[in-house]
Amino acid sequence: MRDRIIFILQLLFTLLVAAFLAVPAALSIAAGVTVNYFRGIQSGITLQWVAQVWELYAGTIMASILIALGTLAVTLVVGIPAAYALYVRGGRLARLVEEIITLPLAIPGLAIALALLLTYGGFGSFRRSWLFILAGHVIFTMPFMVRSVMAVFATIDVKSLDEGAASLGAAPWRRFIDVIVPNAAPGILAGSLMVVTLSLGEFNLTWMLHTPLTKTLPVGLADSYASMRLEVASAYTLIFFVMIIPLLVAMQWIGERGNLR
Amino acid sequence: MSTMTRHGAALKVENCGKTFADGTCALARATLDIAQSETLVLLGPSGCGKTTLLRIVAGLENPDAGGRVLFDGKDLTRQPIEKRNVGMVFQSYALFPNMTVADNIGYGLKIRGVKRAERAARVAELVVLTNLGGLEDRRIDQLSGGQRQRVALARAVAIRPSVLLLDEPLTALDAALRERLRGELNSLLRTLGITAIYVTHDQAEAMELGDRIVVMRKGAIAQIGTPREIYFTPADRFVAEFVGAANIIEAPIDGTHLVLPGGRQPIADSGPRNQAVAMVRPETIGIVEAPASGLTGVVDSVRFAGDRQRIIVRGAASIPLTVDAPNTIKVHAGERIGLSIEPNSIRLLPAEG
Known part of the structure; x- marks a missing residue:
């Protein structure tokens, strides 16, 4: 009897905490499909706000997706070989490089943005292009890719696999493609999802770096919160949710599968 | 013995030493001749330099300046392992988890651009030779320790290497299995008639497998001889005590x-x-x-x-x-x-x- 009461109290507490987090999200989503939020849901349900957001901000949504994919491409092409080199080489220098790559985790996005502006602000065409934001996102997300790939290297004895393939005659790039990458796939996948998710949601750094012509979804979101009616801003949030939640679920799923192996 | 076909290269290790970056000497300068189709065993306790010597022959370590490694008289000292045509069996086997047993065995042939049909025939031949029938499509994590060991051996032999290098290939197995596989390995080496270097700390393995044994201690060669010479006329107290009672x-x-x-x-x-x-x-x-x-x-x-x-x-x-x-x-x-x-x-x- 006493156990049952404790269980019920624990359940209530858990639900309360969950509700504390979920209710605002639910309300926000509801607001995005309500005709008039101040009159409540009885005013009717509509997709007009979603349509309006699409009309106004489709550009930022596409921009975010492209930047996320671009960031992913760069972190894959640079991050995996970097992780491989750092892991195989080892030693003090490798540790130092790893620390430097990881530094953006500890530095506020605003500070990174400021540093980028100070350094490259003078290069007008770079400053005004999407590449500027892409560069910021790569700096911010690279540690996540490198770290998760290195973590998987630590579990598969990369050095032996590499030497094994070499003994059979495979040149370095061939070993990398045939043996290293396939066996690091779980780490690469986990890193990729993290990079895409972080890039899609990144605000601090992007807000500092953007120009009126290079807005991403989160920046557009802030813009709409400040200047649009509440229903439009909420509909915008709804679109963001629809994009990001499948990625989060996939990340969770892959993480669990990784643990089972 | 006389009817046996001889395979592989004759090896010469000339003046090869290894000093690591921090100054520790892993291997004092050593010179060795290994005849074609001979099985040479490097025997010694851990840290004696036997694995370092093997890795220098393999091309996984560079010898200190002045050292040379020759295959059939050709100087390969500056060539990395992938250009030496060696077959290597690692202590951890280093099998590829992303490939099946057959793909592991055939990988070296694929790298060499051997056609699919020819490759399959060679793999089938090795599957029979190493007693792996029925396991061709298995993944590596579905194999027992002994099976993995045999895949590693088949994979190394498949490429018809100049020399077969075995780095404590039986150490990861339990005692009974080790003894059985030792026998299998011995008859396989005799069948293939290939030049082989075999690293072990187990004197029973060394006695059974070696045409000659190189006993090593603290980075230096203590004695080179046939198993009988090593056993009956050890050069010093260390060899006498390390080999047998x-x-x-x-x-x-x-x-x-x-x-x-x-x-x-x-x-x-x-x-x-x-x-x-x-x-x-x-x-x-x-x-x-x-x-x-x-x-x-x-x-x-x-x-x-x-x-x-x-x-x-x-x-x-x-x-x-x-x-x-x-x-x-x-x-x-x-x-x-x-x-x-x-x-x-x-x-x-x-x-x-």
């Missing part, structure tokens, strides 16, 4: 006899010295009735081991002597016995260390 007796020499606490023991050849370090193998000591003259001692303990019994005898020499006696002899602790040792089976070792 040995009684090492320090005693004064009186002309042609060792002067021991338990009596005088004749020896074959003492040379001009009056103090000796002598090695006597436990199985060369016979147990007899306590004689009026000659060597005697007192049985300290008897351990019955089935095929033989190990008897510890006190009082005969300055140290307790270990004797391997036939399992039919009946002695008991405390009994006074005589010891008969053939003078020829006593080996005098250099005095130092």
Whole structure:
């Protein structure tokens, strides 16, 4: 009897905490499909706000997706070989490089943005292009890719696999493609999802770096919160949710599968 | 032996040493000749430099300046492992988890651009040779330790290497399996007739597999010889004790006899010295009735081991002597016995260390 009461109290507490987090999200989503939020849901349900957001901000949504994919491409092409080199080489220098790559985790996005502006602000065409934001996102997300790939290297004895393939005659790039990458796939996948998710949601750094012509979804979101009616801003949030939640679920799923192996 | 076809290269390791960046010397400069189709075993305790030497031959480590590695007279010192056409079996096997058994075995052939059909035929041949039938499509994590070992071997042999390099290939297995696979490996090496270098710390493996054994200690070669030479005429005390069991007796020499606490023991050849370090193998000591003259001692303990019994005898020499006696002899602790040792089976070792 006493156990049952404790269980019920624990359940209530858990639900309360969950509700504390979920209710605002639910309300926000509801607001995005309500005709008039101040009159409540009885005013009717509509997709007009979603349509309006699409009309106004489709550009930022596409921009975010492209930047996320671009960031992913760069972190894959640079991050995996970097992780491989750092892991195989080892030693003090490798540790130092790893620390430097990881530094953006500890530095506020605003500070990174400021540093980028100070350094490259003078290069007008770079400053005004999407590449500027892409560069910021790569700096911010690279540690996540490198770290998760290195973590998987630590579990598969990369050095032996590499030497094994070499003994059979495979040149370095061939070993990398045939043996290293396939066996690091779980780490690469986990890193990729993290990079895409972080890039899609990144605000601090992007807000500092953007120009009126290079807005991403989160920046557009802030813009709409400040200047649009509440229903439009909420509909915008709804679109963001629809994009990001499948990625989060996939990340969770892959993480669990990784643990089972 | 004479009908056997010979394969692989003749190897020459010339003046190869290895000093690591932090200054530790892993291998003192060593020179070795390995004949075509010979199996050479590098034997020694961990940290003796045997794996370093193997890795220098493989091309996974560079020797210190001045060292050279020659395959059939061709200098390959500057070539990385992928250009040396070696077959290597790693202690951890280093099998590719992302490939099936067949793909693992065929990987080296694929790299060499061998056509699919030809590759499949060669893989099938090796599957039969290494007794892996029915496992071709398995993933590596679905194999037992012994099966993995055989895949690693098949994969290394598939490319018809100039030399087969084996780095403690049986160490990861349990004792019974190790013994069985040792036999299989031996007959496989004889069948293939390929030049092979085999690294191990297990003297039983070294004895069974090696045409010649290189005993190593602290980064240097202690002795090179056939298993019989190594066993019967060890160069020094370290080799004597590392290979098989040995009684090492320090005693004064009186002309042609060792002067021991338990009596005088004749020896074959003492040379001009009056103090000796002598090695006597436990199985060369016979147990007899306590004689009026000659060597005697007192049985300290008897351990019955089935095929033989190990008897510890006190009082005969300055140290307790270990004797391997036939399992039919009946002695008991405390009994006074005589010891008969053939003078020829006593080996005098250099005095130092």
